[in-house]
Amino acid sequence: MEPFTIAVADEVLTDLDRRLAATRWPDDFANDDWRYGANVAYFKTLVAHWRERYDWRARERLMNALPQFTTEVEGLRIHFVHQKGKGSNPIPLILTHGWPWTFWDYRKVIGPLTDPAAHGGDPADAFDVVVPSLPGYGFSTPLRTPGINWWKTADLWVSLMDQLGYGRFAAQGGDWGSFVSAQLGHKHAQRMIGVHIHTPSPLDFLTTGKFDKADFTPEERPLLHRMAAFAQEETGYMALQKTKPMTPAVGLNDSPAGLLAWLVEKRRKWSDCGGDVERRFDNDELIDLAMLYWVTGSYGTSARFYYEGYHDPWRPSHVRLPVVEAPTAIAVMPQELTHPPRKWAERYYNLQRWTHMPAGGHFAAAEEPGLIVEDLRAFFRDKR
Known part of the structure; x- marks a missing residue:
């Protein structure tokens, strides 16, 4: 276990600027919505900000302020932030991000x-x-071991927390982080103080998992239509990443x-931004996201996470109910x-605990850090 400091080489940044300057933009029309x-016009302005105003070295210093x-x-090889709590009895808490996220999405909490x-x-x-x-x-990174998926990552997190000297601990997450956290509460319930998630789904969701329509009350029925619309219009990325992830990786690792x-595009569509992504994330935050994938060359292995989960489906560790036996809180983001x-x-x-949040979307900790913090405090207050 070694301290880590982000230090991107100057030649990586020089090459990045050259590639941005040489972008060959596609023709785009009738796409204002x-x-x-x-939307190509929007991304031209964002790339101009990246080249002319974004300061990676300043952002690097901000990131390096975290231990x-x-x-x-x-x-x-696993990279992580480890910040000790200031209080009489801090609870160990592992926060797990998803795709397309990074560890930096948790900085505000x-x-x-x-x-x-x-x-x-x-x-x-x-x-x-x-x-x-x-x-x-x-x-x-680099990750050159095939077969690493979300449910195997839960076992890695138990080993990581063992290294850090934590016996029992808590977990929180969204997207893949919800599944990793729920798997911890399923397979390793005896180690878990509690689990807090905001992307709840059956753990076999990539293959056979689905909700029973009969479970939806009349008031909940509109949720079925929302999820059906998402499945129809917003899952192309998943189909590609769970079947042929290296095909887009060739282009996205180059451009x-x-x-x-x-x-x-996913930040705009999946956040609670009403179609204006900069209501939730400023330009520097959006470019931080791309930079953390770019400078590490990690898009390909991040996309493979889908392939590995799809081709090695989740298998239950027990057949008891509830499936997730650890105490669980769900933050319901609108x-x-x-x-x-x-x-x-x-x-x-x-x-x-089941909390209907007044605002927030898929990137909950980055969008509504105050709500997530308060819900975590409330859920774990009687579990110390």
């Missing part, structure tokens, strides 16, 4: 969770926070503008991608 995907480390876990007194909270609510980069994402469009019926959730999880 993004119905065809990435970061790398270690080997079961033969894999780390301070309030670890030092609540400095952010208007009660020091009794402190956490020791661990934020790993998923295998093959960002600085958890930073292409990578930016691939990632940011613009999240999945909206299970509460009846199903109460059967599937050891559900102890």
Whole structure:
């Protein structure tokens, strides 16, 4: 286990600027509403910001203000943030991101969770926070071991927390992070103080998992239509990444503008931004996202995460109900991608908290950090 400092070589940045300057833009028309995907006019302005105003070295310094480390876990290089809590009895908490996210999406919750007194909270609510980069994402690279998927990552996180000296711990996550956290609560329930998620789905979702329509109350029925619309219009990326991930990787590892469009289009569509992505993420934050994939060359292995999960489906560790036995909290984000019926959730999880949030989407910790922090504090307050 070694301290880690982000230090991108100058030649990487020089090459990046050359590639951005040489972008060969496609012709785009009748696409002001993004119905065809990435709006080229918008991305031309964002790339201009990237070249002319974005300061990677300043952003690098911001990232390096977090205590970061790398270690080997079961033969894999894992990068993570580890910030100790300031309080009498901090709870160890591992926060797991998804795709297209990075560890940096949790930056706004780390301070309030670890030092609540400095952010208007009660020091009794402190956490020791661990934020790993998923295998093959960002600085958890290079990944050259096939077969690493989300449910195997849960086992890696148990090993990582063992290295850090934590016996029992808590977990939180969205997107892949929800599945990793739920798997911890399924397979390793005895190790878990509790699990907090905001993208709830059956753990076999990539293959056979689905919700029973009969579980939806009349008031919940519109959620079925929303999820059906998402499945119809928004899952092309998943079909590609779970079958032929290296085909788009050839292009996206070569074109930073292409990578930016691939990632940011999802930020716009999946966040609670009403079609204006900069309501939720400023230009520098959007480019941070692309930079953390670009400078690590990690798009290909991040996309393979889908392939590995699809071709090695989840297998239950037990057949008891609830499937997730650890105490579970679900934050219901109004613009999240999945909206299970509460009846199903109460059967599937050891559900102890169900919070309807007033705002927020798929990138909850980055969009509504205050809401996520307060929900975590409230859920774990009686579990110390």
